[in-house]
């Protein structure tokens with residue numbers, strides 16, 4: 363068992379080298395990967411019913427083999443294989459081997475026995491014929507087709523051998539991994555405490571849903587979106603609410619966040635404008651790097667340490683906030699939470715669209731796959747929330763891409779690849 367230790371992050375962990383202007387996406391990701399580490403403690407022996415979505419903190423090895431004994435994959439008849447001289451008949455012995463009720467005796471050479479799916483293969487046999495492929499007449503099994511020795515039988519330990527390592531620390535546990543643990547009798551594992559993620563919206567024009575609004579005000583679309591994202595990724599949500607663009611309000615919210623959370627996601631107020639109070643506050647009281655990432659949308663991204671807590675300052679435009687939360691936030695959160703760094707799996711799919719793109723900047727387009735082609739949303743405007751709801755993933759065009767024609771292979775990253 364190999365638990366990871368937790369040490370505080372360095373204050374300058376997001377610092378960029380002097381003179382850096384546009385950070386390429388890969389470099390930004392590498393910087394996050396190399397500077398972040400788990401910041402949560404380990405919770406020991408948590409039962410299987412409580413671990414869905416949690417991150418495994420210790421390697422797990424199998425206490426027993428799977429399957430634990432040789433058993434039949436089908437309903438039929440067991441005998442000693444191979445079967446080469448056909449047609450032939452084998453006398454059937456009394457009794458049977460059923461799942462949970464094995465035949466304890468030895469099957470004599472040249473004899474066969476009734477066996478059911480999942481039942482232990484009796485001593486003296488190693489091969490099973492499907493009941494559809496044979497006939498029983500006068501206590502004799504009539505066989506017409508040849509069979510290799512071991513056919514339709516599953517060998518003890520063919521899936522997992524006792525003491526095999528079945529899962530490694532850093533794995534996010536899902537229903538499929540839980541099944542593997544249960545199959546070898548592991549009833550509890552060590553997992554990391556859930557990462558506590560604070561979500562804060564900023565902006566004088568932004569009002570929480572449910573409040574009265576005037577024409578120059580907009581509803582807060584980012585916080586409910588990011589709250590749902592945090593919950594769906596399996597983290598503990600700390601809703602830090604919404605604050606106006608006032609230094610004192612922003613500061614108080616960040617202070618609350620740094621007391622209650624392991625990471626704070628903010629949206630808005632990170633570009634260079636007069637009212638970009640998140641950047642200003644982080645600059646005045648923290649260790650901030652305003653990253654201008656060579657990505658569209660989402661050029662401004664603020665990464666900072668505020669009183670010991672990392673802050674990811676997402677751009678205000680909802681599409682940019684979503685793209686940056688997935689592309690940079692999700693892997694960063696995974697590392698802080700004790701998980702493995704992940705590069706979201708993308709698939710090369712023929713484009714069903716054309717596009718001229720300027721080189722030098724990555725672009726992430728809202729996308730979905732239909733009929734083997736990837737479609738992109740009609741508008742690239744980063745305030746167009748309808749494209750978020752329409753999309754099922756993102757197309758990532760790298761810095762060098764320029765001309766996309768129908769049929770050009772492009773990288774489609776389904777939202778599931780980000781852990782959703």
Ligand SMILES: Nc1nc2c(c(=O)[nH]1)N[C@H]1C(S)=C(S)[C@@H](COP(=O)(O)OP(=O)(O)OC[C@H]3O[C@@H](n4cnc5c(N)ncnc54)[C@H](O)[C@@H]3O)O[C@H]1N2
Pocket residue numbers: 563564565567568580581582583584585629630631632633634635638659660661662676677678679680682744745
């Ligand atoms: N001179 C420059 N201006 C801008 C640049 C730049 O590089 N130089 N970048 C542009 C880009 S790209 C983006 S994205 C935005 C990001 O700016 P901020 O993070 O400071 O965001 P705001 O200005 O606060 O808001 C941008 C936009 O998003 C709306 N918004 C903000 N919060 C929410 C919310 N919670 N729910 C829904 N919509 C929200 C806000 O009303 C603005 O329309 O800067 C560009 N400017």
Ligand code: MOO
Pocket residue numbers: 657658659660661662677679681682744745
């Ligand atoms: O981040 Mo801004 O919305 O690229 O477009």
